[in-house]
Amino acid sequence: MENIVSFVLKVASRCNLNCSYCYMYNLGDKTYLSQPKFMSMETITVFAQKLHTYCQEKKARYVQIVFHGGEPMLWGKENYKQAIEIFTTIVKDVDFGFAMQTNGVSLTHDWYKLFKELNIRVGISMDGPKEHHDRYRVFHNGKGSYEKVVKAIELGKQYGMSNILSVVNLNISPSEFYQEVKNLGVPSFNLLLPDGHYDNLPDSFEKLKVNTLHHTPYADWLIEIFEIWKTDSDRPMIRFFRTLIELIMGEQTGDQMVGRLTNGVAVLETNGALEVSDSIRACYEGITRNDLNIHTHSIDDLYNDPLFEVFFHSHNMVNDTCLTCPIYDICGGGFLGNRYSNEEGFDNPTIYCHDMIKLVSHIQNDIVNSLPDEVCASLDASEAHYEEIVEELKEISLIKAHDEIKNKLKSFSLVC
Ligand code: SF4
The missing domain is CATH 3.20.20.70 (Aldolase class I)
Known part of the structure; x- marks a missing residue:
């Protein structure tokens, strides 16, 4: 702990x-x-x-x-x-x-x-x-x-x-x-x-x-x-x-x-x-x-x-979409309060999800384009593209949040 x-x-x-x-x-x-x-x-x-x-x-x-x-x-x-x-x-x-x-x-x-x-x-x-x-x-x-x-x-x-x-x-x-x-x-x-x-x-x-x-x-x-x-x-x-x-x-x-x-x-x-x-x-x-x-x-x-x-644990208790997101390690699903909905509790990506994808892609591309190729390779860093990531996230998520975590996130829903 x-x-x-x-x-x-x-x-x-x-x-x-x-x-x-x-x-x-x-x-x-x-x-x-x-x-x-x-x-x-x-x-x-x-x-x-x-x-x-x-x-x-x-x-x-x-x-x-x-x-x-x-x-x-x-x-x-x-x-x-x-x-x-x-x-x-x-x-x-x-x-x-x-x-x-x-x-x-x-x-x-x-x-x-x-x-x-x-x-x-x-x-x-x-x-x-x-x-x-x-x-x-x-x-x-x-x-x-x-x-x-x-x-x-x-x-x-x-x-x-x-x-x-x-x-x-x-x-x-x-x-x-x-x-x-x-x-x-x-x-x-x-x-x-x-x-x-x-x-x-x-x-x-x-x-x-x-x-x-x-x-x-x-x-x-x-x-x-x-x-x-x-x-x-x-x-x-x-x-x-x-x-x-x-x-x-x-x-x-x-x-x-x-x-x-x-x-x-x-x-x-x-x-x-x-x-x-x-x-x-x-x-x-x-x-x-x-x-x-x-x-x-x-x-x-x-x-x-x-x-x-x-x-x-909010950056590790996230919904299915975040688990499959290529920038999850950076965004972490966003601030917990920005994920809330009356219906799903905290079982959502942040309301700033698209903003985060676009911002992180922009900064990442800026870094990648300013570094020599061999440094990018050693960092395993490559360009990221907003539209491609959004398309990827539309696919049915193959990684699912554990039921216990999902239930905990949803337990704050106001809709019974
Ligand atoms: S960008 Fe969206 S889907 Fe990706 S981790 Fe952040 S909130 Fe989740």
Whole structure:
């Protein structure tokens, strides 16, 4: 059994922004309303004790702690000081990587100084140029947050600390988006595909067009960015592209979106509830809820949660189509939440299946065409063609998912 390596601590269950696409508050699930607003120091202490036991038992030497929310900065500076002290005192023989994902609107010099002192890496969510960012990432009074976020990013550069996380927005032209990021001068950023599934599709998808030939709006957008990026001699690191390139080159890597590794990520809610990654919440109300709580259970108990099992092994618990797909080792069937449908549960390819085939083929061909033949031969790398792969996937799959796996994937269906 592989380990949980990343714990996402929901230290605040409320937010000072009201982003329209937020999976916490505006998609599918309202159970946050019954949560305490903030995580208590008692919960942090109990979690640290259980984490110490977990790491000793699993012989884990590294753990990532991600402070998240809601908006994690609502938790206050003193809480961060105390929490880091508790972790580093109670959990022995473990190296920590502390990180925070924030909307950035409250970041000041003092906050950055504190994060530097506590060794907490800061990631800021940002959605491109002002006009677009302000359409989605708004305060509760409807006012956009762009100016404050840009100020926070600028400030962060002085501390060597700001990384940007953006959700792909097809309404922004790729060149405009890339230029915006370049203007901000950050060393790295990451791109996320929007949350959504077959029965709650992102804005740009029509139900009948999902995974139909040449309907690949996300691949087309990302390929345009890729083309600009690769010719930029002073390019920032784009994590999504880097991961895909590493996977194409045969490296064993990946994350919740791609690759074949296990998803060693768990969430601790403000009340101590121990759950699966919260972006799965966009599937339906309460899907991540279970009866596990750090005050009454061990971290190991999470392995018995049926949703956690599917999430943890999601790149190996896939449907028949993915098993026969030539790019399965790279795509990994996609992010679990993007595979959901009310009818089939998680027994589907991702809604971005065609986009992934086209994007991966494009990057793979780019790599193959830039390498000498003998290197390609040693890597067993050859050109991939979107149309051919799509045709191949139309054939009846000869490889079938094991019945037990299929039943587990389907068990989350809302249709009896
Ligand atoms: S590209 Fe589609 S069929 Fe292939 S692994 Fe990804 S989701 Fe599955």
